[in-house]
Amino acid sequence: MSNQIARLSAPSYELIQPKDHSSIIYREHGFPDPVVCWHYHKEYELHLITHSSGKVFVGDYIGNFYPGNLVLTGPNLPHNWISDVKNGEVYPERDKVVVFTDDMIQAARHAVPEFRDLADLLRRASFGIKFNDPQAIAQAHRLMPLIAASSGLECFAHFLTLMSLLAKTNQYQLLSSEHYLSITGEKNQQRANQAVNYIFKHYCQDLSLEEVAQEMGMQPTYFSRFFRQTTGRRFIEFVNCLRITRACDLLAHSDMAITGICFEVGFSNISNFNRHFMALKMTTPSDYRRLSTITHDSA
Template sequence: MKTTDPSYELMDDHDGHSLIYREHGFPCHLVRWHNHQEYELHLIVASSGKVFIGDYIGNFGPDSLFLTGPHLPHNWISQLEDDQVVPQRDMLVNFTDQLFESGTQVFSELRRLAPLFERARYGIEFHCRHTIGQAKDLMQSIADSSGMARLGYFLILLELLASSDDYQLLSGSTSAQLGDDNNVDRTNLAVNYIFQHYMRELPLEEVADHLGMKATYFSRFFKQATGRCFVEFVNSLRISKSCELLADGKRPVTDVCFESGFNNLSNFNRRFQQLKGMTPSHYRRLVVQRLTEQNLG
């Protein structure tokens, strides 16, 4: 694809450096369904919302930490009130394969990072609160330093993440299995529209019409681009929303069902069991138990 395609993020500010450090708020022009050749270590500083990585849909909040591999499409969309602005939402470090392909020929210790980079092809979310806390401090050290010191903090950070065993692989598909890059901009438009309207009845034909596409063509295009058919994608987004609502422990399951965009309780229970391997009530009990353990710890 052409690097001028708006869905492809060309990072032309390496300026001879081995990595790029960035911060940005929300809304921001960088927040869109996109891909780039660099790995991306992405720490959420503020706000909560939905994360899309490859064919994965999930929730994020403050101190969520992700690593995505080269060309794996991704996006984080915060759920804010109208006109609300978050001055700093993200801390990011971007780096390329070339850094380590060359480096391992000289520094054999870098080979220990290879399994981490292989996992990153599917996207990784780290869960250990202690690891995330250390990673946040190291990212701040990267932000505050330059030259060899910055590179040193970066390598310590990668070693920390490579040694963590409390993580989740996210996407069932790698970048090589996800559609033509030329379609990512239209995928971005579709995902944004779905995100704005998924909590009501949302027929495929409506989204196709929004993109100016025939329904049959849109259906094939969307499956190729996201790794999920339209109905699966919408249901996954709704189940992700229901998990968010169940976690607060206050709403009855029936209310969670309708607030998530489902209009039928039995369908909601069936889809939840299908995607999460348990009932909504069981999921809520596990979340409450985990939160209690974290507070006691």
């Protein structure tokens, strides 16, 4: 995994400057890029991935992402997309992003009753929403460039069309858990970044809490508490989730034997791998591969 891959465990606050005479902001992000980091802000963001694949973090959720993924994040919900790139590999455009504020939505609700149709959608966005509706995703591909290329009422009309489609679909997945408590602010950010960077480089190996604590210059007990406070997860839970997420990617997109995948992602024996896989995915690795094959064949 590239040394450029880094999830900021203590999320930094991003100040988004509004455009003059517009309540909608359109952006495009490349990768790698300084603005692509583990962060939060007071605005909603709708992300459409157009190039590359990798790991996505939303609150305490960890998963894989691919081109075509469409995700809405709510205010103050930490998030990041980390592309799996080789050294020197660059994506000038990685995702398209539409940004809007809760202040705008709430003000509009008082003046325009129809905005209440978005209430359930925006409430779900506090957990992060991944949309799985092919038609909604296709419309996002069509409408986002129109939002980017227009202004004024025309831009706002395209935005409302897209939001209406997303509010109506029932094909979605909530990402972060109800129990996740965001740890905001900059305190301890540098040390948290150092720990997570080290884990990303070594999670497919035999990695212990004691080893990372030593790398950080901390006592294991203190590091364990520190890590849980800054990520919302216990150390071993975080490492195993990364390993199982990588295993899912290999099961769905390679012909590698399941035993080989077990060792490739960092587990020392197949029974331990199967147990953690079942706990996180509620199915066996072989059934996950079979269902992934069926899904791809029918797409």
